[in-house]
Amino acid sequence: MLRGLMTLSLGITVLAAGTVQAATPLDGVWLFDNAPSYPGVTMVQLSSDGGKPRGVVTTAWYGPMEMRNLVIQGEKATFELRNLNDKDHATRQWTALLAGKDLKLSGDIWYAHVEQSGGHGTAVDARARTFKTTVLPPLGSLPPDGLAKTPPMGWSSWNKFAEKIDDKTVRAMADALVATGLRDAGYVYVNIDDGWQGTRGPDGAIRPNEKFPDMKGLADYIHARGLKFGLYSAPGPKTCAGFEGSYGHVQQDAKTFADWGVDYLKYDLCSGEWFYDDADKVQRAYYEMGAALRATGRPIVYSLCEYGRFEVGSWGRKVGGHLWRTTGDITDDYATMARIGFDRNGRAEHAGPGGWNDPDMLEIGNGGMSHDEYATHMTLWAMSAAPLMMGHDLRQSSPEVLKMLENREVIAVDQDALGVQGKAVRREGATEVWTKPLADGAVAVALFNRGEASVTMTATPADVGLETVQAVRDLWAGVDLEASLKVFAVPEHGVVLLKVKGR
Template sequence: MRLFSTMLLAAAAAIATPAAGKTPLDGVWLFDKAPSYPGVTMVELSGDGDRATGAVTTAWYGKMEMQNVQRDGDTVSFDLRNLNDKAHATRRWTARLVNGAVVLEGDIWSSHVVQNGRRGTAADAAKRAFKVATLPPLGTLAPDGLAATPPMGWSSWNKFAEHIDDKTIRAMADALVSTGLRDAGYTYVNIDDGWQGTRGADGVLRPNAKFPDMKALADYVHARGLKLGIYSSQGPKTCAGYEGSYGHVAQDAKTFAGWGMDYLKYDLCSGEWFYADADTVKRSYYEMGAALRATGRRIVFSLCEYGRFDVGAWGRSVGGHLWRTTGDITDDYPTMAKIGFDKNGNADHAGPGGWNDPDMLEIGNGGMSDDEYRSHMTLWAMSAAPLVMGHDLRRTSDHALALLKNRAVIAIDQEKLGQQGKAVRKQGEIEIWRKTLADGSVALALFNRGTGAARVTLSAADAGMPITALRDVWQGRTLAPETTDFAVPGHGAVLLMARGG
């Protein structure tokens, strides 16, 4: 009888207490109502005494392995890699057992996550497991003749973010025509993030209800002498949380080509979890570059990975025609100036077929003064940067339209030699830039980065030759070649064309 009682007590203890080497949080935990970011769907934990290992599965970043795991009673704490945020390479998370459920809490980027999960089974874990896609070996794509000059057009993001639809895109195409911007060279109408719907059982990505017929939209844009662009990410999710191309790269390239797309912006976004070093980032862009070429449709390929890993040195070889050199621009002078003056890429990488891209134009959005917007346009033209507008084209002021349509300024940007200008003299807040043109003349820009007006003296050394002819581009007037003294307003610019003897 005593032996039987002992056996009963041992059995009860085994039920009440995890087996030796296990923790109370061991097993599979499922999250059915996850916030959209980062979209935790499952936590898997296994332990041995105070030690534990595990992973967090998310919609954005797939399976994230726990690091530096520690157990304290019914709580497990651990680090998760925080993408490429160098200042916060990891963030600390906790999983706590509360009344038979798990409470997961932690930070990623600027988001604080608190989710409640229930117990699951190994079968549940198999169903929710993230399917890992493999990258091809890195190859080299030959130039295809596209983007002989920096692309010009319009993109939806700066003004509308993800709040876009078919009607708005058609309206922007119409406005490009009615304002004369199309005839000035702005020909691309680019749909940025927010158009994506869901994938069917066949894996094909459909647009959401705001875009009922992409092929019809492309036909509409093409009928107006324009070209249509679209957006995706090599990650599972785009920056705005829509469906990315992860695991469906070739399939999406065929879909875009079938719709009649002429341009693709490919944004690293959630892909930066999977592709965090130079090798994988390059291969992820090569994968889409090769897929676009395989469709047989001529599509401009815009690489958006924020200037990482010296992208200008390899952007062409993966099929890119332009590559972002920086993070996102915003409609204020300090950000625009920092990007345009300091983050506009290595000038040696720019030229016909491939361009440094300091991001879109903010002219027309209203956050800067007229002088600041003139500096913005001057700086982008001198940099041989893509000229992609980002405002509501239906509400373009006369001043903004005059800046954007100035044919002489556009000609400097679109000049066939394709040289990216750069500073030849810096003196305090003053910068003088020079850009050599195919006919031997030079464009000279006098920038004042200070807030107060300044007098700037131009020299033959700045031009790289004795000046025999001089013209003020913005004012549209010829100057005496010996003119050397210029008034430049605060945050303003003077743009000149000079010829030598």
């Protein structure tokens, strides 16, 4: 940040007699109370003293934001603010207009249109509202810690509940994991995503909000059921849902998480995009939390959620990561799931024991796709050695959904000890043939039909990398087939998943 833009003398001339004279009617400090939660504008500072106008908008989400292309004409200022969340619209237009004694501010940023009115403030007010910036540590490299030898499996709250999550629901999800058999199938993490954070105490320690009266007690409840406990935070001042992030409190938060008994942390870039806008800063931001988690001495799986920026798979392990998002958020529809799973699933060479490409959580059970589309979803994630984090209400799992999620043979493809991420070996029109070598010498083969009508497909021994085929098993049907790669009927948006042995 340009520290000169945050000085308290911005926009005013101090006279010998101690009075203050503004260069234009807009110059000075403007305070905004009762601001909308996003982006949370709290102060505007304007100056045209010296000929070149300058200005800063201070927000709760992004801290001090320098005005760009600022023009002051009479009682009106026009300017642009950088908008890193929307790459197609990197700047947004704003105006500040004097209306009587108030400054009316309006503009767009990311998903919101902002209109606020504020009044003049003093240098003392400016000091109170000045955003306290922090300095990132130098980039280091953390050694492997032996965690996440296979892709993590469990449940996360966001896809179904978003920020409307509470202690009672999380306990119910833990109970459901046990009662349904999902825990015994390998789904052991119970992860609270965004929405649990409250305010910070006088010592700066993060406290949960009223929906989570005892976070340590909740962790104990989850652990007592043979499960692991996960939380969510962000390197910026605010999380994606507008709750308290870890900015300026990274080491303190890591210790708090460890003290509560956290086993998994998802760290979501969100408002940190403003502060950490290039590869070096993003890597150092994620390294800072990775090092802080290691320093606690508690084994904590570290999930990097920065949407695949800056080829994260090439450096995710070095900053302590065990999985890293390769894309933006999934939604419960075939088009989005397929785009992510087929085209945004990360480079295979980055995946392996201790570090995994993460195409986001599972939508199976949320109702937006057909049975065949969900089978494609599960197969894509298994073939990609992706983390399997369910995202539906486990209490409402139908027998069909449970049968799909608990298919041990499909899970085994995902959890295979060799840790190789599968990939497409042949694409023809709307069909794709994927293969994934397995630790026992067999090969998982997926025949995907992305088209709108049923088709017949086959795979050749050459596709599979074998000279001869000795055994074929249909993993979704759970039956052994004749030892040949015959023609298979694959429904629209559907899949056939095979395990092939040969030599």
